[in-house]
Amino acid sequence: MVNISIIGAGSVAFSMSFIRDLCVTESLWGSKVTLMDISKDRLNMIHNLTVRYMKETKANLKIETTTNRKDALDDAEFVLCTVKVGGYKPMETEREIAERHGYYRGIGDRVCDYYGGFGAYHQLKFFLELARDMEDLCPDAWLIETANPVFEGTTLISRETKIKTIGVCHGHFGYKKMAKTLGLSLKDVNVEVAGFNHCVWMTHFLYKGRDAYPLLDEWIEEKAEKYWKSEEFLKGLPWETEQMSPAAVDMYKQFGLFPIGDTVRSASPWWYHTDLETKKRWFGPTGGFDSEIGWSIYLKYRESRLKRMQSIYSDPSASLTKEFPPVMSGEQHIPIIDSIANDKEKILQLNIPNKNSISGIPDDVVVEIPAVVSGRGVQGIHVGTLPKRLMLYVMIPRMMRMEQILQAFKEGDRKSLILALMEDPRTKSYEQARSLVDELLAQPWNAEAARHYR
Amino acid sequence: MVNISIIGAGSVAFSMSFIRDLCVTESLWGSKVTLMDISKDRLNMIHNLTVRYMKETKANLKIETTTNRKDALDDAEFVLCTVKVGGYKPMETEREIAERHGYYRGIGDRVCDYYGGFGAYHQLKFFLELARDMEDLCPDAWLIETANPVFEGTTLISRETKIKTIGVCHGHFGYKKMAKTLGLSLKDVNVEVAGFNHCVWMTHFLYKGRDAYPLLDEWIEEKAEKYWKSEEFLKGLPWETEQMSPAAVDMYKQFGLFPIGDTVRSASPWWYHTDLETKKRWFGPTGGFDSEIGWSIYLKYRESRLKRMQSIYSDPSASLTKEFPPVMSGEQHIPIIDSIANDKEKILQLNIPNKNSISGIPDDVVVEIPAVVSGRGVQGIHVGTLPKRLMLYVMIPRMMRMEQILQAFKEGDRKSLILALMEDPRTKSYEQARSLVDELLAQPWNAEAARHYR
Numbered sequence: 070m071v072n073i074s075i076i077g078a079g080s081v082a083f084s085m086s087f088i089r090d091l092c093v094t095e096s097l098w099g100s101k102v103t104l105m106d107i108s109k110d111r112l113n114m115i116h117n118l119t120v121r122y123m124k125e126t127k128a129n130l131k132i133e134t135t136t137n138r139k140d141a142l143d144d145a146e147f148v149l150c151t152v153k154v155g156g157y158k159p160m161e162t163e164r165e166i167a168e169r170h171g172y173y174r175g176i177g178d179r180v181c182d183y184y185g186g187f188g189a190y191h192q193l194k195f196f197l198e199l200a201r202d203m204e205d206l207c208p209d210a211w212l213i214e215t216a217n218p219v220f221e222g223t224t225l226i227s228r229e230t231k232i233k234t235i236g237v238c239h240g241h242f243g244y245k246k247m248a249k250t251l252g253l254s255l256k257d258v259n260v261e262v263a264g265f266n267h268c269v270w271m272t273h274f275l276y277k278g279r280d281a282y283p284l285l286d287e288w289i290e291e292k293a294e295k296y297w298k299s300e301e302f303l304k305g306l307p308w309e310t311e312q313m314s315p316a317a318v319d320m321y322k323q324f325g326l327f328p329i330g331d332t333v334r335s336a337s338p339w340w341y342h343t344d345l346e347t348k349k350r351w352f353g354p355t356g357g358f359d360s361e362i363g364w365s366i367y368l369k370y371r372e373s374r375l376k377r378m379q380s381i382y383s384d385p386s387a388s389l390t391k392e393f394p395p396v397m398s399g400e401q402h403i404p405i406i407d408s409i410a411n412d413k414e415k416i417l418q419l420n421i422p423n424k425n426s427i428s429g430i431p432d433d434v435v436v437e438i439p440a441v442v443s444g445r446g447v448q449g450i451h452v453g454t455l456p457k458r459l460m461l462y463v464m465i466p467r468m469m470r471m472e473q474i475l476q477a478f479k480e481g482d483r484k485s486l487i488l489a490l491m492e493d494p495r496t497k498s499y500e501q502a503r504s505l506v507d508e509l510l511a512q513p514w515n516a517e518a519a520r521h522y523r
Numbered sequence: 524m525v526n527i528s529i530i531g532a533g534s535v536a537f538s539m540s541f542i543r544d545l546c547v548t549e550s551l552w553g554s555k556v557t558l559m560d561i562s563k564d565r566l567n568m569i570h571n572l573t574v575r576y577m578k579e580t581k582a583n584l585k586i587e588t589t590t591n592r593k594d595a596l597d598d599a600e601f602v603l604c605t606v607k608v609g610g611y612k613p614m615e616t617e618r619e620i621a622e623r624h625g626y627y628r629g630i631g632d633r634v635c636d637y638y639g640g641f642g643a644y645h646q647l648k649f650f651l652e653l654a655r656d657m658e659d660l661c662p663d664a665w666l667i668e669t670a671n672p673v674f675e676g677t678t679l680i681s682r683e684t685k686i687k688t689i690g691v692c693h694g695h696f697g698y699k700k701m702a703k704t705l706g707l708s709l710k711d712v713n714v715e716v717a718g719f720n721h722c723v724w725m726t727h728f729l730y731k732g733r734d735a736y737p738l739l740d741e742w743i744e745e746k747a748e749k750y751w752k753s754e755e756f757l758k759g760l761p762w763e764t765e766q767m768s769p770a771a772v773d774m775y776k777q778f779g780l781f782p783i784g785d786t787v788r789s790a791s792p793w794w795y796h797t798d799l800e801t802k803k804r805w806f807g808p809t810g811g812f813d814s815e816i817g818w819s820i821y822l823k824y825r826e827s828r829l830k831r832m833q834s835i836y837s838d839p840s841a842s843l844t845k846e847f848p849p850v851m852s853g854e855q856h857i858p859i860i861d862s863i864a865n866d867k868e869k870i871l872q873l874n875i876p877n878k879n880s881i882s883g884i885p886d887d888v889v890v891e892i893p894a895v896v897s898g899r900g901v902q903g904i905h906v907g908t909l910p911k912r913l914m915l916y917v918m919i920p921r922m923m924r925m926e927q928i929l930q931a932f933k934e935g936d937r938k939s940l941i942l943a944l945m946e947d948p949r950t951k952s953y954e955q956a957r958s959l960v961d962e963l964l965a966q967p968w969n970a971e972a973a974r975h976y977r
Binding site: 323338339340457458461462465466469472473476480482484485488489491492494496498499 | 777792793794911912915916919920923926927930934936938939942943945946948950952953
């Protein structure tokens with residue numbers, strides 16, 4: 070059986086999905102699972118939950134814990150990474166600083182939990198160090214990367230190291246919400262989704278074997294307005310209602326393919342995001358996931374989820390399988406391991422180097438595409454050409470932003486950070502951008518980054 | 524000897540340079556030169572001046588005139604194109620309209636005489652028709668293209684037709700102004716300039732065989748401030764003083780190579796151009812070539828040049844060689860013809876498909892690079908890698924703008940014209956961009972374009 074290491078196992082929500090999936094996947098029983106985190110408390114908690122879940126499901130896994138990353142990597146064959154360096158607090162402060170400089174809801178991508186410190190410095194540095202350690206300690210292991218920024222991070226690792234990296238996200242499952250809203254039964258739906266992480270588009274949509282885009286067009290024409298007045302839309306959680314919002318429909322009209330998942334928020338054009346009123350018009354009453362309203366809903370949701378975990382943790386008699394039924398979570402991490410380790414051919418949605426799958430994107434840029442996973446490894450399927458307008462106004466600009474972030478990171482180039490900010494439509498002067506960059510880098514948690522970006 | 528056709532020969536300033544160079548280049552004597560223009564008056568004028576210049580220089584050329592383009596192409600071996608469809612008036616009105624919509628000095632590139640009608644429609648359509656006629660009538664002829672937009676036009680023709688196209692511009696000679704300002708004798712200066720037309724950068728700078736960038740750095744450090752207070756800078760013509768302006772020096776600092784010629788104006792970042800005061804700070808007291816001051820100086824200069832031509836035209840006793848001394852004008856068109864027709868190997872600065880000369884630019888994008896011209900044809904020399912920041916923040920964005928213009932043109936895509944305008948930092952809302960595009964396309968001279976861009 071295989072050796073699996075979870076780096077950042079203290080991310081309890083993620084880790085519980087992995088544990089659940091491992092316990093459900095009998096073909097991986099007997100494997101060794103190493104839980105690694107720098108926080109002993111969090112490690113104790115996830116260890117306790119893991120052991121209890123195993124007992125309830127009668128699963129057979131060998132569990133180890135460590136706070137030492139190198140120990141965790143020593144004989145690993147699969148490394149799962151969910152690390153968010155420094156937590157969420159600095160990000161909130163950085164957003165407040167940016168708002169004072171004239172950037173509503175902060176700079177960076179429009180997913181609040183994106184960059185983990187200005188210029189993605191802390192995350193990218195961590196990713197690279199992890200991959201370099203793997204080159205020393207387990208050079209043949211797979212790195213399954215879930216921590217953001219997935220696009221920048223996996224592209225960086227695959228360019229700079231020899232480690233086989235796979236980026237994993239669940240955003241593409243947004244198509245299920247779309248299909249359900251259209252009233253289609255999922256088992257008859259066949260969807261292909263492709264692009265970059267958080268910027269993926271429905272390249273094929275079949276229902277009972279036939280092109281179903283006309284069904285979507287019909288829904289837009291005849292039912293969308295009614296849906297946008299429904300309780301379901303008006304009262305729903307922001308990250309659930311975005312998928313069929315006016316924003317998604319307009320993006321489809323502008324760019325020619327329907328956007329899926331986080332794409333609706335993070336790849337939508339700037340003019341949906343200028344202020345709260347505008348955001349509400351495009352994303353519904355919460356203004357979407359990343360508005361001040363949507364984000365505070367999310368933070369509360371996070372908090373209550375953590376509390377729930379803690380109460381289960383402190384009550385040894387609580388049933389874990391009641392909270393997390395022993396069925397596959399939907400996350401792709403464990404299925405990837407099962408497919409590779411046990412040579413079970415499966416098609417999954419993964420972030421891997423393009424290698425000519427999407428036309429017009431260089432081979433060494435990581436794309437999110439369907440890929441065949443098996444004992445042979447991971448093989449992307451050919452997607453082909455995307456609509457010209459989508460390439461020119463969304464895909465290539467997003468790719469260039471990734472290149473800017475990586476260039477600034479690799480060369481420690483503060484000028485590049487400023488120039489990238491000059492492309493933000495809210496920037497009115499060079500001085501504005503420079504003073505924001507300087508103030509962000511002057512924060513105590515960015516001391517190392519400040520030395521790096523000269 | 525060869526057959527040369529000048530399409531748009533009524534552009535007297537350009538044509539006189541060609542005639543002058545032909546009369547000076549004895550190895551091309553005996554050639555047939557067909558002057559073509561749709562204006563009979565202008566044609567008579569240039570014919571008269573040509574015949575007189577030939578007489579004064581005792582040159583031997585066979586001159587024909589026609590208002591019929593197809594006649595001019597019939598047996599052509601070299602076709603020179605200087606056509607500006609519709610003249611300058613519509614452009615001025617279009618700029619006024621754009622200013623009313625919030626776009627100071629209009630939209631489009633920052634060279635006023637660039638696009639010849641919104642979205643470059645009229646120019647691109649003309650280029651393509653001309654090249655298609657050439658495919659029928661003189662498929663082996665060379666098209667030497669000087670009319671703007673050179674970058675978009677030559678890329679379009681080389682992608683869409685089989686015609687061999689060379690784009691020619693004199694902007695790169697700006698390096699002479701730079702060398703003179705530094706006090707260097709031109710004969711000891713060796714410069715390589717590369718990029719896209721109107722976006723070219725000094726990739727090598729040697730003086731007496733040694734890297735001379737340190738001399739430029741020294742000038743910036745020690746003499747620039749004084750130069751910017753000199754009569755030469757403060758009273759000079761805007762298109763002559765831009766080369767060593769604070770804008771050029773800042774661009775060098777931002778992007779790592781010194782910008783040459785029109786680059787200083789048309790490839791400089793938006794924040795040099797927000798208003799007249801800002802333009803003055805970067806480009807000197809006129810605010811540069813394309814400010815309201817600089818442009819009115821240019822229009823007056825144009826007018827006086829035309830008047831001068833007309834007075835010479837109407838005075839049969841006037842000496843033409845006194846006005847235009849019989850030495851090479853500096854334009855590259857006739858040297859290209861001489862090199863190809865007479866197999867004289869020469870290195871010229873030309874706009875030709877990249878074919879891997881500049882790294883990171885696709886092969887089918889036209890770049891401006893040094894090329895060897897001879898009986899073998901035109902062969903670009905390898906330039907290599909440009910600085911990363913220059914690529915990320917200037918070259919690739921400029922290339923993407925070209926791709927946007929060509930895609931909108933090829934697909935008749937009005938949405939694309941609007942989306943391109945959404946990337947202008949002055950655009951505050953989608954409605955603003957849409958209403959401007961609609962109003963521009965509603966102008967009488969754009970009736971055909973309005974039908975094209977749906």
